[in-house]
Amino acid sequence: MHSKAGPMNNEQVVALLLELARGVEFLDDNPFKTRAYRKAAMAIETQERSVVELIENAEIHTIDGIGKAIAAKLEAWVQRGDFSALENVRSALPHGFDELEKVPGLGLKRIRTLFHEHGIASVDELLEHLEAGSLTGVRGFSEKTRAKMLDAARQIISYRGKYLIDATLGHAREIINQLEQGGIRAVLTGECRRGMEIYTHIDILVEAVPSWVDTAQKILGNDFVWKHEGEQLLVTAPGKPPVRFHPTEPEHAISALFMTTGSDEHLHNLRDFASEKGFEIREDGIFHGENRVALTDEREIYEQLGLQYLPPEVREGREIELLLAQQAHVPELITRHDLRGILHVHTLFSDGRSSLLEMVKKARDMGFSWIGISDHSESAYYAGGMDIGKITQQRATIEQVRATVPEISILQGIEADILSDGSLDYPDEILEMFDFVIASIHSQMEMDEARMTQRILRAIRNPYTSILAHPSGRLLLSREPYRVDLSIILDEATRHSVAMELNANPWRLDLDWRLVYEFISSGGKIIIGPDAHSREGLEDIEYGIMMARKGVATPQVCLNTREEKEIRGVLKGSWT
Ligand SMILES: [Zn+2]
Ligand SMILES: [Zn+2]
Secondary structure (H helix, E strand, C coil), X not given: CCCCCCCCCHHHHHHHHHHHHHHHHHHCCCHHHHHHHHHHHHHHHCCCCCHHHHHHCCCHHHCCCCCHHHHHHHHHHHHHCCCHHHHHHXXXXXXXXXXXXXXXXXXXHHHHHHHHHHCCCCHHHHHHHHHHCCCCCCCCCCHHHHHHHHHHHHHHHHCCCCEEHHHHHHHHHHHHHHHHHCCCCEEEEHHHHHCCCEECCEEEEEECCCCHHHHHHHHHCCCCEEEEECCXXXXXXXXXXXXXXXXXXXXXXXXXXXXXXXXXXXXXXHHHHHHHCCEEEECCEEEECCEECCCCCCHHHHHHCCCCCCCHHHCCCCHHHHHHHHCCCCCCCCCHHHCCEEEEECCCCCCCCCCHHHHHHHHHHCCCCEEEEEEEECCCHHHCCECHHHHHHHHHHHHHHHHHCCCCEEEEEXXXXXXXXXXXXXXXXXXXXXXXXXXXCCCCCCCCHHHHHHHHHHHHHCCXXXXXXXXXXXXXXXXXXXXXXXXHHHHHXXXXXXXXXXXXXXXXXXXXXXXXXXXXXXXXXXXXXXXXXXXXXXXXXXXXXXXXXXXXXXXXXXXXXXCHHHHHHHHHCCCC
């Protein structure tokens, strides 16, 4: 839903047009209309100027792909906040349409059948019918299909109320910025501070200056609903993760930050240490006897307990964390500053949305000294994979871009599909041409565990493979990982000097950080890949760094930290 605060941006307009297109398509009244809405959405997506400005200057009609009827609709949205046409379409759709569309195998036609003939308007109702067996015998709903839908429906329900890292941190930072600008001191805490793949809410620690709630309400505006929950305040806005505000007195800010950061398990473990040393960790701070310990820095809490400081990312309550802290063996965790290069980058040569030049410039502007381009290989036809002609053409483009942007080195790599037998998508003569080869699974994910494991092992043993990408294949809140024995895969990767990708795309964050520490401890190397499909996608690297830190990764185990003169050899050969 569009927020009434502030003018609409192009992205919001595009989203509404696509929603309208989908709705009209489902209602099946007019295929021309559907196409026209999609065309208009595309036209705006590639438009540099804002829709608001185009309308104000009466220039919206001049955009190719926007006819009179759609221009009128956009004017209604942007100028009058009139969404009645959209509301009419929405109200004619099954109320759970968005979720029904996510069920694999449920196209518009089947959703129509379910809706019109069985009165099924949501995933919950679908689940009920499947469980009761009432779709048995219905055309297009074979036993196998129904079993798959049953799993999918349960999964979709389990994903509710959960948010990915980009949406969560984006929303959290926006709120903090607004509060700070309004003079209220606020910082991220809880899981947002520790870093996590999936979130149910945002925790923000806020300095409880007099009447801060009134001020904050004014700053954040009317989209937010405020609710007291004991000491805390729960603040919700439609479509956004709920925010939990933890008000604190300025003099308790340090211990409050520590306590709200958690995790519960970490605090529980620390309590045991504390009591041995005569300290007590309580809800309202750290105490020595009856005296509250005055703190100027969170580090002092750990010092007092005779422990090395643990950064927020490694406070998950794992045994290893406390052990490292006790033995003063917590290493310097990797930071953004340590990274020299970035790879796993798509361009217009396959399914990227930015040109090679744009990607290279953006990487340079982010301070990287090398970038590895890796478009899709030939069999990824759905992603515009490259044949030999395109590879040669890309090579020529890279030469040109080198001349234009000499400050950064460009490596030509490939994201090669692992075929069902574990071979890579190109013959050796072609693989040899690349500076690096990322091997990935993008198809046939339904294999049993033994076959999938063998398939990936074979890809790792391929002498041209430099990196195994997104090793579990999970898409967070959308697709479960495929069945594979990752411990065997990780061992074999280390043996063959194949780096494991820590895919930084918010949907993936794969390799799972929970597996990172053991992997690197036994000699494995990681590389953080944004899997960027646009310039902005390169910024996702931040999430990968967060996950690497949770895996207790140091600069040494992460190949992004290698200098340009070193990285080519490292990716082509072995690490030592
Ligand atoms: Zn991929
Ligand atoms: Zn990719």
